[in-house]
Amino acid sequence: MIKKILIANRGEIACRVIRTAKKMGIATVAVYSDADRDALHAREADEAVHIGPAPSSQSYIVIDNILDAIRQTGADAVHPGYGFLSENAAFAAALEKEGVAFIGPPVRAIEAMGDKITSKKLAAEAGVSTVPGHMGLIADADEAVKISGEIGYPVMIKASAGGGGKGMRIAWNDIEAREGFQSSKNEAKSSFGDDRIFIEKFVTQPRHIEIQVLGDKHGSVLYLGERECSIQRRNQKVIEEAPSPFLDPATRKAMGEQAVALAKAVGYYSAGTVEFIVDGNRNFYFLEMNTRLQVEHPVTELITGIDLVEQMIRVASGEKLVFGQDDVKLNGWAIESRLYAEDPYRNFLPSIGRLARYRPPVEGKAADGSVVRNDTGVFEGGEISMYYDPMVAKLCAWAPDRLSAVDAMARALDDFEVEGIGHNLPFLSAVMQQDRFREGRLTTAYIAEEFPDGFQGVEPDVASARVLAAVATLVNQVLQERAVQISGTIGNHRRVVAKDWVVRFGDTELAVTLETGAEGVSIRFADGTALSTAGTFVPGATHARFTIGGEPIGVKIDLVGSAIRLRWRGMDIRAHVRSARVAALALMMPKKLPPDTSKMLLCPMPGVVTMIAVSEGETVEAGQALATVEAMKMENILRAERRGTVKRVAVTAGASLAVDELIMEFE
Structure with a gap:
């Protein structure tokens, strides 16, 4: 059995791995950057090693830094969590060369499935239903526009090495295809160090449903049911649940068997996820395979009773799975709400700052039988920085049936106190009360359709x-x-x-x-x-x-x-x-009017200006790109609301701005 695990990650997932390792009596090592010196995961581990400056490109995704930490501590295994190096074949190979166990799949599976272009070809060869698209590499924006037109709009522009919603854009016309291609390349290079892009048909009215697979090194591969992940914002999941309210037993079985077939085709072991797009007629198409633990894995754990991190550790130690497919039973319903440091009243733009108040709901079993679980990596008084993903916590609720789980989640959200940053708790609470959500009528366009003008809060009836x-x-x-x-x-x-x-x-x-x-x-x-x-x-x-x-x-x-x-x-x-x-x-008192900012472009979030697209004296048209601001690894293009002339540009590219800081003025 493994004796000491180094977690090559940070935040919530690092704390999650530490929790199971401690339960198993295994020592843990955390790694941390300058920004995470006082982070919760660094405090909870048995040992902690500094690995570099705040930007992940200089710390968490530098393989040599992780290897140095392994040598310093004598760790005999590494759990990569998700993101960062979790799907990096070179990292897994380096660990293998070092004689350190990688708590994940084999290198060949990461190489095959981690590249989205290669994975689609292999899926087709394995008899898995796939979405039409262009699987070859795309040289430039002109070629992206040409290919998009041939496939037929709308199209999805995606990073080949992508994941977590990074490097993804939906394009409905040539202009959006051109801009989306460049933004996807920039985000992909920043997040993954790999800017290869591919394009596929975007299935309208789709559901995003994924199958959890688990295999050992002895040839056994199982599927542990599905997760419904359709409620997304900017292609990033916000609310997940297990099982899906849409699948029937026959479709679940068919999807599960295809997922297992694909995993076996690449010799897969450990935990992994096969993602599908499912249309309104329950036709399903392979989207990608994530060769790692998913963010939303807790809902699967809650309905199966299986600790996926524990199974990953046991598989990495060479143990056989002690249960078969017939032993996997789905019990009750679980829902996960991702708490993000994003301001829903400002179109979900990232927010940073100190957690002046952070008081999650009480975890465990309630009097009505429901269960609350909160996976987090922060604490009251801690700092949310601009360098990493904006997720603060994953709040989960389990109950015997779906509506009871929704109600349990609503109560837990009401009890969750967060102050000091912008966050999406009000939005999550609002969704729990919507008839469409409660009825399970979900698609990946849910947020756009239900909140077409953005989230403005809920007006009391x-x-x-x-x-x-x-x-x-x-x-x-x-x-x-x-x-x-x-x-x-x-x-x-x-x-x-x-x-x-x-x-x-x-x-x-x-x-x-x-x-x-x-x-x-x-x-x-x-x-x-x-x-x-x-x-x-x-x-x-x-x-x-x-x-x-x-x-x-x-x-x-x-x-x-x-x-x-x-x-x-x-x-x-x-x-x-x-x-x-x-x-x-x-009622007789005069009302105070807000200041007039109609002739100003203000920074909508804390971030770094990466581009100023116009100059002083230039006339701009409605919808024209004015500037680009990057925060938490996401590019945000700021556009003109109407025709006007630029009077003054107050900042230059590279400037770090606070929320509502002036970028430019108009005449």
Whole structure:
């Protein structure tokens, strides 16, 4: 058995591998860059070795640096996690030469499947259904446009060595094909050191469904069911689940058997994933094979009870799988939400900064039988840097059936507190409440179709507004009673806390009365309806649990001036609880207007300006590229909203900008 594992990765996945290794009694070694000197994975491992500067190109993907760390610590095995060197055949070969076990597949399988062009050819030869496309290398943008036209738009432009949504673009016309080709090449070179590009037909209304495979070195290969990964943003998965709400047993079996056939064709062992695009008629097409552990592997673990990291370690040690295909049973339903350091209110652009508050929900089994799991690599007070992937955590929920799992996830998201950075918790919460998601009607275009104008938050409906008004009233009551206790009495008179209030947030105004009776406290509204309440708010707390109208809820609470900020199920409101007189006067107050930035191009996220595409005095047209900003290994092209003339360019290429910092002005 392996004695010491070096994890050639960082963050959440490094912590995940360390957890299983410790369970197995195996020592662990972490590696860290300058930016990760105080990172959680470096703290949790038995040993930690510094491997270079913050950019991954100078640290985590430098093979010699990893080899030096192995020699320093005497590690006899390496787990690569995902990303970085996980699908790098040269790295696996270097470990083999060094006499160190690679906790992953053989070099030949990485070479065959890691190259997306070669893998599609091999898949076709193995009898696996494949998507039409151009599998040869593409020299330049002109050839990319020509090939795209021959295949027929829309097309997917992809990095041959890609993964994780990096180096991928969808093009619907020649202009997008030309721009997408160059952006894909740039991202591929930056992320993988390999800028080869290929193009294939983009299947409209597709589902992204993948099969988890697991094999040993003795010829046994199994499939462990599927994962639905259709909800994506910029080709990067956001919400995954297992099993898929779309597959029937026959399709699942057919996809699983094809995945196993492909794995056997390349002599595969360890954990791997075969990804498919599935259309509305359950026709499926091979997309790619990831020769590594997937980000979303926890949902498979939750429905099968199999620890995939443990199996990878045992396979690398030469052990046989102790179970067969008939032993694999799918139990219940699991959903994973990826918490990203991305601001959904700014088109999901990356966010960096310090985690002023990071308090995940309680993990483990709940009273209703559901299970919460949170895989993370950060801690409160830690820093989210611009150098790496923006994923902060993977929140998972399991329950006996899909809707129960969705509800468990919704509750867990409500209980997850994150402050200090922009993040997508409100967006994830919003999706859990959508009828289309709850019904399982998913495609890879889900986000674009459901949020065509971007995410602007969730507006409370009538029922939700009453719940929020009830919570605001309860919080206000606690604050008022506390004020009375502090102020005491004036003469012979003790201040009495009122029971009648007006709650206002946005354009919603509700008159409420707080009533206390034998059955507890209730909130009565002007139309006579009432909501029973239970639970309380502790002054200073940032989260509270209530039961409103018989429904248990978790609400994030902050006091902002005279307002009570409440966040729940994707809604974010600032409620003012006032007496009727003060509420009437408040309506007469003038509203403060935001500053006019219509003639400015502001940086939408913290990042580095990689290109300024226009010059001062130049007239630009709507949609024209103005500048490119890179953050967290993603290129973002900033375009003109309308026709205008550039008055001033405030920065140059190479500048590091903060959010909302000026890039250029227009006349």
